Amino acid sequence: MRVYITGVAGFIGFHLADLLLDEGIRVHGMDGMTDYYDVNLKRGRLAVLNQKPGFGFTECMLEDSATLAADMAAFKPDIVVHLAAQAGVRYSLEAPRSYLSSNIEGTFNVMEASRDLGVKHLLLASTSSVFGANTEMPYRETDKVDTQVSLYAATKKATEALSHSWAHLYNLPTTCFRFFTVYGPWGRPDMAPFKFTKAILAGEPIDVYGHGEMFRDFTYVTDLVRGVRLLMDAVPERPSTVESIETGDSLSPVAPWRVVNIGNGEKVALGDFIAAIEAATGKVAKRNLMEMQKGDVRATWADNTLLRRLTGYRPQTDIRTGMQSFVDWYRDYYRL
Numbered sequence: 093m094r095v096y097i098t099g100v101a102g103f104i105g106f107h108l109a110d111l112l113l114d115e116g117i118r119v120h121g122m123d124g125m126t127d128y129y130d131v132n133l134k135r136g137r138l139a140v141l142n143q144k145p146g147f148g149f150t151e152c153m154l155e156d157s158a159t160l161a162a163d164m165a166a167f168k169p170d171i172v173v174h175l176a177a178q179a180g181v182r183y184s185l186e187a188p189r190s191y192l193s194s195n196i197e198g199t200f201n202v203m204e205a206s207r208d209l210g211v212k213h214l215l216l217a218s219t220s221s222v223f224g225a226n227t228e229m230p231y232r233e234t235d236k237v238d239t240q241v242s243l244y245a246a247t248k249k250a251t252e253a254l255s256h257s258w259a260h261l262y263n264l265p266t267t268c269f270r271f272f273t274v275y276g277p278w279g280r281p282d283m284a285p286f287k288f289t290k291a292i293l294a295g296e297p298i299d300v301y302g303h304g305e306m307f308r309d310f311t312y313v314t315d316l317v318r319g320v321r322l323l324m325d326a327v328p329e330r331p332s333t334v335e336s337i338e339t340g341d342s343l344s345p346v347a348p349w350r351v352v353n354i355g356n357g358e359k360v361a362l363g364d365f366i367a368a369i370e371a372a373t374g375k376v377a378k379r380n381l382m383e384m385q386k387g388d389v390r391a392t393w394a395d396n397t398l399l400r401r402l403t404g405y406r407p408q409t410d411i412r413t414g415m416q417s418f419v420d421w422y423r424d425y426y427r428l
């Protein structure tokens with residue numbers, strides 16, 4: 093099997109490539125190496141992957157459709173996993189236009205190239221943020237998702253819709269993942285697990301938004317990429333009739349397309365998450381209680397029944413175990 097990964101120097105792309113290469117699968121990846129966060133971390137991830145046989149890499153922007161298409165065509169992938177994006181909820185208030193070019197135009201370029209090459213399965217990263225202002229939890233894939241509260245989430249919702257149309261028109265089997273706040277070794281410096289660990293280890297205070305009454309379904313990255321790996325083999329088929337779709341399955345009635353949550357399945361209060369960092373670092377956090385930030389959702393919580401039904405797997409790492417691994421990696425990597 094040959095797998096092409098966009099965003100391979102990113103947090104999730106790196107872990108997925110690592111898993112696939114260890115399985116003996118050939119992986120070619122691209123990444124724009126953008127400086128939204130420390131590029132050295134991306135280079136460090138690539139250095140690990142470059143040690144492994146079967147790995148190839150091209151530096152290229154998603155927006156550069158000609159280079160991207162040529163790179164994908166040269167590799168001839170069976171499967172494409174599209175993880176490159178402009179990520180981050182709060183940054184989408186600062187630089188909204190970059191989300192349109194990376195997430196909308198960039199995803200379109202990946203869809204086009206995948207269609208031209210007749211790939212067997214296209215898998216795309218969406219986000220739990222698409223559930224927006226929904227309040228009924230846990231979130232199910234079949235819930236209505238029409239109330240995004242950040243442009244980031246809105247662009248991800250748009251990619252779900254774009255990919256559905258291409259799956260329908262060109263018979264391109266497509267799975268969209270909705271990832272729930274992913275953390276772990278080599279994690280993103282713009283996210284709370286990284287920022288809070290850094291501040292607590294440095295003895296600096298942390299701002300706690302929403303007065304700590306915020307909840308996230310934190311998902312450990314190794315669990316998450318295992319889910320992605322298993323879903324690669326769960327290729328959606330166009331259903332013969334609407335009645336043939338099982339209750340709770342998000343399979344489209346007209347296209348080989350579905351969306352699947354990948355989340356731990358637990359709602360963790362921000363306060364408990366901070367306590368897990370305190371336990372892992374052996375330090376006490378100095379907390380400033382603050383109002384909620386614009387664009388943030390108050391809570392996320394995944395129903396992961398569909399993932400379990402399709403793959404027999406569900407994530408299992410609890411926040412204390414996962415944060416201990418993250419803090420151990422952080423101290424080792426930054427020699428603290």
Ligand SMILES: C[C@H]1O[C@H](OP(=O)(O)OP(=O)(O)OC[C@H]2O[C@@H](n3cnc4c(=O)[nH]c(N)nc43)[C@H](O)[C@@H]2O)[C@@H](O)[C@@H](O)C1=O
Nearest residue numbers: 179180181219220271272273283284285299300301306388
């Ligand atoms: C699935 C989804 O996952 C990510 O979004 P997120 O769930 O919002 O994750 P986060 O780590 O940014 O925030 C988790 C919690 O932590 C608080 N928080 C954050 N940053 C600071 C911060 O700088 N200071 C303080 N005090 N709180 C912060 C924040 O208010 C929230 O309650 C995306 O990057 C995105 O790529 C994505 O798709």
